[in-house]
Amino acid sequence: MLQFLFYLRSKIFLKLMSGKRDFEFLNATVNELKIRKNKAQKPIIFCTTAMEVENLYFWFFVALGKERYEDETNPTKSNLLINQYTGSSGSESKKAVLSRIRGETSCRLLICTIAFGMGVDIRDVRKVIIWGLPASPVTMWQEIGRAGRDKDNAEAIIILFRSNLFARLKEVVCVTRAECLRYSILKQFYEFKDIKPREHQICKNMCTQRCICTRCECCSVCRNSCECWVKENVAK
């Protein structure tokens, strides 16, 4: 337990998105699957309930249409780009999902609850999407940690809905939009109660194409406070 808490997951860029419950947040993922098929990234989407998993799975099923198969001429289950898993799916099905998502199979996107995350090590997950507010900061941190197990750069997108924001946000994650996300999550762990926000190196503004300072690599809140990032994005 302690070991994972002390792991800062600094190679995972944290991005916060919020608004009303809208599947449009997932359009980019749908488009990537349509275009890149089995070469698409392998994202995992964590939902808070089994019902939400089913809803999202169905939404992807429809949004992808015929393109939900790697090979449209062979519309079989083993050819599907999407998969789902919840606690009630059982251990056999967990094994099946695991073997499908590991390696170079057609399975790209997995929609699941935290029941899938436990003890699972899929090395090349580049993106985790957290769909709605998890039960606790610990759960959120575990879900985030499913990304980038190979220690390469990865991304965790936390999507919070307005209902989450009002009801339980204060007790679960104190996102103020002004505070580093990593810090706002970690400081809620007892072990980290004295943690200080990370001091970011000052960007010397030498970045030509894309800023690569620690601010820009930390989270969406930190990145928005980097002069390079602001300059680049105001110019556009």
Ligand SMILES: [Zn+2]
């Ligand atoms: Zn940050």
Ligand SMILES: [Zn+2]
């Ligand atoms: Zn810079």
Ligand SMILES: [Zn+2]
């Ligand atoms: Zn920067």
